Amino acid sequence: MRYISTRGQAPVLGFEEAMLSGLARDGGLYVPETWPTLGREEIAAFAGLPYEEVAFRVMRPFVGDAFTDTEFRGIIDRAYAGFGHAARCPLVQLDANHFLLELFHGPTLAFKDVAMQLIGQMFQVSLGRSGRRVTIVGATSGDTGSAAIEAFRGLEAVDVFIMYPHGRVSDVQRRQMTTVPDANVHALAIDGDFDDCQARLKDMFNHHAFRDEMGLAGVNSINWARVLAQVVYFFTSAVALGAPHRPVRFTVPTGNFGDIFAGYVARRMGLPVERLAIATNQNDILHRTLQSGAHVKEGVVPSISPSMDIQVSSNFERLLFDLYDRDAQEIARLMAALGQAGGFELSPAALAQLREGFASGRASEEETADAIRATLSRSAELLCPHSAVGVKVAEEQPASAAPMITLATAHPAKFPDAVEAATGIRPALPQRMADLFDRPERLTRLPNDLAAIENFVSGNRR
Numbered sequence: 213m214r215y216i217s218t219r220g221q222a223p224v225l226g227f228e229e230a231m232l233s234g235l236a237r238d239g240g241l242y243v244p245e246t247w248p249t250l251g252r253e254e255i256a257a258f259a260g261l262p263y264e265e266v267a268f269r270v271m272r273p274f275v276g277d278a279f280t281d282t283e284f285r286g287i288i289d290r291a292y293a294g295f296g297h298a299a300r301c302p303l304v305q306l307d308a309n310h311f312l313l314e315l316f317h318g319p320t321l322a323f324k325d326v327a328m329q330l331i332g333q334m335f336q337v338s339l340g341r342s343g344r345r346v347t348i349v350g351a352t353s354g355d356t357g358s359a360a361i362e363a364f365r366g367l368e369a370v371d372v373f374i375m376y377p378h379g380r381v382s383d384v385q386r387r388q389m390t391t392v393p394d395a396n397v398h399a400l401a402i403d404g405d406f407d408d409c410q411a412r413l414k415d416m417f418n419h420h421a422f423r424d425e426m427g428l429a430g431v432n433s434i435n436w437a438r439v440l441a442q443v444v445y446f447f448t449s450a451v452a453l454g455a456p457h458r459p460v461r462f463t464v465p466t467g468n469f470g471d472i473f474a475g476y477v478a479r480r481m482g483l484p485v486e487r488l489a490i491a492t493n494q495n496d497i498l499h500r501t502l503q504s505g506a507h508v509k510e511g512v513v514p515s516i517s518p519s520m521d522i523q524v525s526s527n528f529e530r531l532l533f534d535l536y537d538r539d540a541q542e543i544a545r546l547m548a549a550l551g552q553a554g555g556f557e558l559s560p561a562a563l564a565q566l567r568e569g570f571a572s573g574r575a576s577e578e579e580t581a582d583a584i585r586a587t588l589s590r591s592a593e594l595l596c597p598h599s600a601v602g603v604k605v606a607e608e609q610p611a612s613a614a615p616m617i618t619l620a621t622a623h624p625a626k627f628p629d630a631v632e633a634a635t636g637i638r639p640a641l642p643q644r645m646a647d648l649f650d651r652p653e654r655l656t657r658l659p660n661d662l663a664a665i666e667n668f669v670s671g672n673r674r
């Protein structure tokens with residue numbers, strides 16, 4: 213399988229190189245040259261298999277010859293061995309036809325672990341083989357950073373630098389990044405919001421001399437391997453509820469559009485997904501795009517679902533690429549307009565296609581809290597605020613015979629203040645991280661300035 217950039221000006225790469233580099237050199241995102249498909253029989257045969265086996269079968273066509281089958285099975289097994297649930301990503305029933313897909317049983321209690329643990333194992337095998345070193349830099353609105361740190365801590369061939377917006381992540385999120393003692397891990401508190409962190413990350417990758425000298429590798433949700441890992445649970449959950457014999461629907465709490473794009477990939481591969489609903493909080497650029505056809509940035513307003521507080525959804529570019537029939541020149545033009553003019557209008561054809569496959573909704577702060585409270589009283593489930601945004605939007609979708617699966621993206625204990633404010637219940641951390649608030653913190657505060665950040669990275673690699 214070969215990977216091409218959405219902007220058409222970067223070298224075509226194999227899976228391993230696309231994984232190690234993250235962002236393409238022309239500022240675009242890597243996508244597979246074609247979408248592999250699975251037959252109805254192949255999908256039906258997933259029923260009853262362990263998560264790891266389905267993961268192997270779904271991801272294999274994308275990985276090509278980057279790993280032998282034995283290597284790849286080992287990678288998958290090690291990635292999920294530390295999960296706190298035997299099913300890895302279990303389903304819970306909320307209502308007659310509404311299910312919750314729990315994606316938070318990994319080491320940092322958010323769905324990011326599902327992909328990041330896998331990537332950590334892939335990097336280890338790949339770098340071990342080549343003797344290369346890499347410097348991982350990441351930007352996080354909270355959950356990616358800790359997931360990356362957990363996945364790469366202590367690895368000999370990797371240094372990790374994670375930028376997060378100072379003062380805008382929860383205490384649990386921050387402590388998960390700042391209390392890791394390994395010398396190859398650096399948590400950087402940037403004076404700015406998540407979009408600033410993400411912009412500096414892109415600047416670093418577009419500074420090719422620095423990128424090459426440091427051996428930069430990106431593991432943000434724009435990394436193709438992350439999206440790929442997330443495709444798996446769309447299959448496992450859909451098959452558990454009767455696919456491919458009946459269609460299913462998904463609602464995905466959305467920020468950077470990585471998770472829901474994985475659902476789109478599952479559909480392209482042949483999974484019968486009737487509708488994918490994009491659930492946003494008050495930072496609702498994607499909901500506005502579906503409503504009006506105009507994709508226009510607005511400032512970020514901090515919310516109780518901070519991992520979705522963004523104004524630009526990077527992975528949306530991958531969907532646009534398909535909506536515009538893979539016209540890379542057109543995508544480069546749209547992205548330039550987004551950067552310079554702050555937005556663009558979708559073409560009528562692209563908008564029509566978008567609305568055919570996707571629905572959208574938004575939840576205000578109050579509606580999010582209401583959904584946490586209502587779900588607790590109706591179904592005895594305590595939701596994190598992100599998952600609550602999803603449940604609220606799922607419940608307002610038109611009735612259908614197809615089961616609705618809402619992705620539960622984080623454990624409620626990761627956002628205890630919001631959950632307590634809504635319900636009066638303060639969710640406890642799982643036993644394995646009960647001492648999180650007693651561990652010493654280690655972080656570096658830096659201005660929102662490329663040179664300062666680059667200096668720190670080059671001076672602190674091992």
Ligand SMILES: *Cc1c(COP(=O)(O)O)cnc(C)c1O
Pocket residue numbers: 322323324355356433465466467468469470471472519520598599621622
């Ligand atoms: C990252 C994150 C999201 C948003 O996922 P995207 O792939 O960026 O759309 C939602 N909820 C939680 C808890 C997250 O950590």
